[in-house]
Amino acid sequence: MTETETANQGNGAAEQAPKVNMRILAQYMRDLSFENVAAQKKLQGANVQPDIQVQVSLDAQKRDAENQYDVATKFKITSKNKTDNQTLFLVELDYVGVFLVEGVPQEQLHPFLLIECPRMIFPFARRIISDVTRDGGFPPLNLDTVDFLALYRQELQRQAAAQAANPAPVPN
Template sequence: MTDENQNAAADNANNGSDTPQPPRMQILAQFVRDLSFENIVAQKGLNGSDVKPEIAVQVSLDARKRSVENQYEVIAKFRVSSKNSNDDSNLFLCELDYGGVFHVAGVPEEQLHPFLMIECPRMLFPFIRRIISDTTRDGGFPPVNLDPVDFVALYRQEIARRAQAERPANAPVS
């Protein structure tokens, strides 16, 4: 068999309906849906001395199918707040809704939801991290460099929370 015939045979084998296609993901677009930063220290005219900041980060995720085949929109919502541990007063609040439009193909239907809620936010996270860091720095505070988010654990917590919410109040706990 010549090289040309071997390549044609390999192409035919790869295009056959019997061979499963590997999962494919492509980021088509990224965007800031909403960004808010409130410098409460400056608004209230507070003295910057005697401040011991505590940072709290809340993350939530949302995904939806778009009208185009194999396209999904994933939104990661980050809420970063800082309080003074001395008197529990608020220092700043940064809220970011960051989205991505993804083309996802080759993912089995039963694995699509976890894929969208784990892999897609994982691809967006470096951009989210930079935006929050730049925003807090530009707002007059040291830049907040977010620790990596464990999107697998976040997904599992949400599934457990939903299961708990769906369980009848008088059902036995296993």
């Protein structure tokens, strides 16, 4: 067998695998809230040492159109003063991407939607959070990159633990 024949045989398996096609059709803020607690309570001075807590949750829903999905990333960010535990600000952002996803096997679709799709829209959500904190009178908050794979695995573990704690009753 020649090298070309061997290479072509190797490519045959790749050609049989379905080609994954993913496109962002739209993205939008479903909900945005910024509460500047520090300004409301007239907190100021050099004693402010922020401690920032970030919570991220994900959701994916099938749309009526074929192969289209809404993927929502929900951020809840609380900044508290380390010295007295007073809340400085609270940001809540629900950011949604509308995706066209083709060629992903059904058993891999759920992780694909909750890992790959959020990765694609995360930079846009990060910019919104940065802008809103800056416009709210604080230094811009530039979120670290979120590990959506680890987040997905944690959610699977949480669901498994909840199911083990509350097993479904067995019918008679």
